[in-house]
Amino acid sequence: MGSNRRKKTLTILLAAILGECAALLLVVFVLTSFGPAGSGNYPVAAGPLHIEENGGILSGDGEYNLPETISGGRETNNETVDETVRASENSAWDIDATIELVKNRVSVREKIRLEAEGANAVVYLPSANKADTVIKKMLYNGKTAVYDRKDTDIHIMDAENGGYLYIEYEILLSDKPEILSYTSDSVLLTNFLAVPAVYKNNAPLPSYSYSLGDPYRYGIYSYRVLLKAPKEFTAYAPGKILETVKGSEKNTVFEAENLRDFPVVLFKNAKVVTVKYGNTDIIHINAEPAKNYSVSAVKQASGLIGPYPFRELFVVAADFPLRGMEFSNMIFISRDCFNDPSTLKRLVYHEILHQWFYGIIGTDQINEPFMDEGLVTYLTSYLCGDRTPSYYGKSFINKSLKDYSSRAEYNQSAYADAAGYFAQLHGKMGNAFFSMLKKIYNEKQYKILYFEDFERYLEEFSGRN
Numbered sequence: 001m002g003s004n005r006r007k008k009t010l011t012i013l014l015a016a017i018l019g020e021c022a023a024l025l026l027v028v029f030v031l032t033s034f035g036p037a038g039s040g041n042y043p044v045a046a047g048p049l050h051i052e053e054n055g056g057i058l059s060g061d062g063e064y065n066l067p068e069t070i071s072g073g074r075e076t077n078n079e080t081v082d083e084t085v086r087a088s089e090n091s092a093w094d095i096d097a098t099i100e101l102v103k104n105r106v107s108v109r110e111k112i113r114l115e116a117e118g119a120n121a122v123v124y125l126p127s128a129n130k131a132d133t134v135i136k137k138m139l140y141n142g143k144t145a146v147y148d149r150k151d152t153d154i155h156i157m158d159a160e161n162g163g164y165l166y167i168e169y170e171i172l173l174s175d176k177p178e179i180l181s182y183t184s185d186s187v188l189l190t191n192f193l194a195v196p197a198v199y200k201n202n203a204p205l206p207s208y209s210y211s212l213g214d215p216y217r218y219g220i221y222s223y224r225v226l227l228k229a230p231k232e233f234t235a236y237a238p239g240k241i242l243e244t245v246k247g248s249e250k251n252t253v254f255e256a257e258n259l260r261d262f263p264v265v266l267f268k269n270a271k272v273v274t275v276k277y278g279n280t281d282i283i284h285i286n287a288e289p290a291k292n293y294s295v296s297a298v299k300q301a302s303g304l305i306g307p308y309p310f311r312e313l314f315v316v317a318a319d320f321p322l323r324g325m326e327f328s329n330m331i332f333i334s335r336d337c338f339n340d341p342s343t344l345k346r347l348v349y350h351e352i353l354h355q356w357f358y359g360i361i362g363t364d365q366i367n368e369p370f371m372d373e374g375l376v377t378y379l380t381s382y383l384c385g386d387r388t389p390s391y392y393g394k395s396f397i398n399k400s401l402k403d404y405s406s407r408a409e410y411n412q413s414a415y416a417d418a419a420g421y422f423a424q425l426h427g428k429m430g431n432a433f434f435s436m437l438k439k440i441y442n443e444k445q446y447k448i449l450y451f452e453d454f455e456r457y458l459e460e461f462s463g464r465n
């Protein structure tokens with residue numbers, strides 16, 4: 001990636017060469033023991049350069065040192081990771097965050113790379129949807145930032161040339177079943193890290209918190225995250241590269257690219273069952289009964305739309321108020337839904353199909369919630385052999401989340417009616433419908449598919465069957 005990381009890598013190598021022989025042998029050990037399966041969320045196997053960077057430990061004085069032992073993947077050792085995000089130092093990652101969990105309090109120190117977007121740089125703070133989020137400190141390019149916070153949007157004043165925003169904030173987790181919550185056995189941290197807002201036609205799209213639907217909108221970002229938590233917890237998130245324990249604290253480092261949100265779940269004593277599909281580990285956390293459905297959903301979606309490009313997919317049984325929910329490289333299925341195989345299958349299919357329409361191909365979930373929900377609902381019914389949803393017209397067009405006043409109205413319009421719309425298109429287009437989805441996959445991967453884009457694809461593919 002950037003020159004900054006390359007410099008650090010050289011420092012690590014130099015330290016190894018100048019240090020004792022054991023350190024050098026360690027590098028060799030690390031290079032050979034980090035297989036693709038143990039490394040991060042990369043479409044291409046991580047090369048030695050990358051792995052050395054993973055192994056580097058940044059000490060308090062800003063120098064990289066090699067730890068005595070490094071564990072890759074999901075193993076543990078007794079070293080500590082003494083690395084924190086510093087306000088004064090740039091990062092090669094879009095998001096570089098240090099997260100400390102103390103009971104129900106999450107402290108985040110985060111560096112966000114901003115594109116040059118003129119004087120209206122906006123950072124999106126998704127945690128404010130579900131939890132009290134208090135900003136403690138904010139620096140823009142090393143100086144105290146002048147900003148205006150409106151709900152989930154932070155407008156940075158005079159942000160003329162891109163650069164870096166350093167932000168410290170604290171999130172208070174709910175003790176109720178929620179997607180941002182804390183119990184003595186599990187911690188759910190989802191839709192919580194601040195990211196640059198999504199821009200459309202050079203203007204930031206405003207976001208807002210709302211109780212219905214998924215009021216989350218993301219671009220695509222690379223993440224490096226250091227999580228500090230009590231050692232009794234094991235953390236699961238995309239791209240785990242290092243886990244160390246010192247005293248009562250466990251530090252876990254994640255590096256992952258091409259993600260929208262960055263989800264983390266922590267459990268004490270989870271039952272973890274991993275099933276391999278191609279290069280992907282489908283990791284079931286307390287969710288073993290979902291494993292046959294998850295594998296077949298990934299297989300079928302890959303065939304119809306395009307391959308699942310990530311190393312990991314987490315299927316998590318969780319306590320939260322909905323039946324299922326999608327995150328980048330992760331789905332939640334409510335624990336209540338594991339008793340009925342038919343419901344479980346459809347939920348797993350629905351949330352896994354969101355890995356394509358939301359994760360790989362982004363959508364504007366705030367202004368066009370029907371785009372991913374309707375398509376995913378239709379594809380689920382198609383793949384599960386259900387009755388074709390009826391077409392009642394496009395009641396959902398131009399409806400933002402806040403245009404819906406009840407969950408019943410939202411479910412009927414953005415899910416059921418929109419599914420009927422996509423079913424009707426498939427009926428008219430025949431196999432050209434899936435040719436169109438494949439082309440969308442190729443052209444809109446890691447971008448956002450707005451409905452206006454979809455209509456252009458429709459025009460192109462209509463009458464081709």
Ligand SMILES: [Zn+2]
Pocket residue numbers: 350354372373376
């Ligand atoms: Zn959905």
